[in-house]
Amino acid sequence: MSRPVFRFAPSPNGHLHLGHALSALLNVRAANALNGRFLLRLEDIDLARCTPDLEQEMLEDLDWLGVPLEEPMLRQSQAFEHYRKALEHLQDLGLVYAAYLTRAEIRTFVADYESTGRHWPRDPDGAPVYPGDHAVLAEHERKARASSDAPFALRLNMAKALAKIGKSLSWQEGGSEGKALFRSDQKIEAKAADWGDVILARKDTPTSYHLSVVVDDARQGITDILRGQDLYHATSVHRVLQELLELPEPRYRHHRLILGVDGRKLSKSSKDTSLRSLRASGMTHADLRRRLGL
Structure with a gap:
């Protein structure tokens, strides 16, 4: 039986926030639990908004989270x-x-x-x-x-x-956590x-x-797609x-969302929940995991 393959696919058009952190960490955890692989994909089709600086800052955030970055990364702008x-x-x-x-x-x-x-x-x-x-x-x-x-x-x-x-x-829907x-x-x-x-x-x-x-x-070769509940439908x-x-059918898992104080899904315009601002305020990696319920 082949190893399961998970992925995290953010767009480098703004700073990652708590919702991205939850999705990335859940994918890494699932890949480890099932002896699988974890891949990063950059959804950078919007060449005007997806800048090299934002991509570098995103990679710094993922490194701080402890997310492994397997090379080479697939970039949509090259596909x-x-x-x-x-x-x-x-x-x-x-x-x-x-x-x-x-x-x-x-x-x-x-x-x-x-x-x-x-x-x-x-x-x-x-x-x-x-x-x-x-x-x-x-x-x-x-x-x-x-x-x-x-x-x-x-x-x-x-x-x-x-x-x-x-x-x-x-589709086959499994548990996410x-x-x-x-x-x-x-x-x-x-x-x-x-x-x-x-x-x-x-x-x-x-x-x-x-x-x-x-x-x-x-x-x-993604076999297991673990992403937010907002993409369920x-x-x-x-x-x-x-x-x-005529493409393969992956297994799907849709995880809970992190909501803002207004009850809405977080966006990259939510500066107070961006990983960079939280790090600057003194939040540690352990603090972040507790806040995410991990």
Whole structure:
């Protein structure tokens, strides 16, 4: 039986916070407990925001946490060709289309629709499901944008994708901490239709999170994905893409989130919970583990 492979995949576009620390340490702990490997991946697609200085500071934070850094690290900015090939495969299957509606146009359409007392569906993250250009734009406007230099997103036609797969999908969900790591996995039904037509790439960005994460996990041979509960529902989309791209199906574990005083998930703008600010305030490694409940 091959060794399990775990990964931690932060974006060097800001400073790591307590939530990142929990995820990194849980992955390291799980890899050690199961005699597996732990890999670091840098999700640095956003070349404008992901800077060398932020990357170096992130690596310093991980070193302070005691997170092992196995070389070479996979950088998404060096993997665009892999994403392009995956996208082309989906295009060859006839499952990708260019979508030209702006966020403002989507908001206006949904507001007008709901002003009549009806409800427009939302995806699991709470965003309106994409209505389709035909629902908002006249035919001449759709043709004009398609023939011009207008910005667009490349979306997966979810209904066609699910029809092509032709079977129900699921994933294996295991425990994320302590003894739960060794419990039997649960079979979770994938409900990708709830997401509608997700974005796979944009005119100026060769990939999206959904596309790059499944391609990268396959390239790195990741067998066990341990990540935050905020990505639990996105697993449905990832299972669809894995099936369409004929990629291996990892096991999944979704851990608890660290919330701010306002009850919301931490973000990199939360300076008071950044690892660098906590270290500067005198927090020790042991203090951090106690705060995280580890």
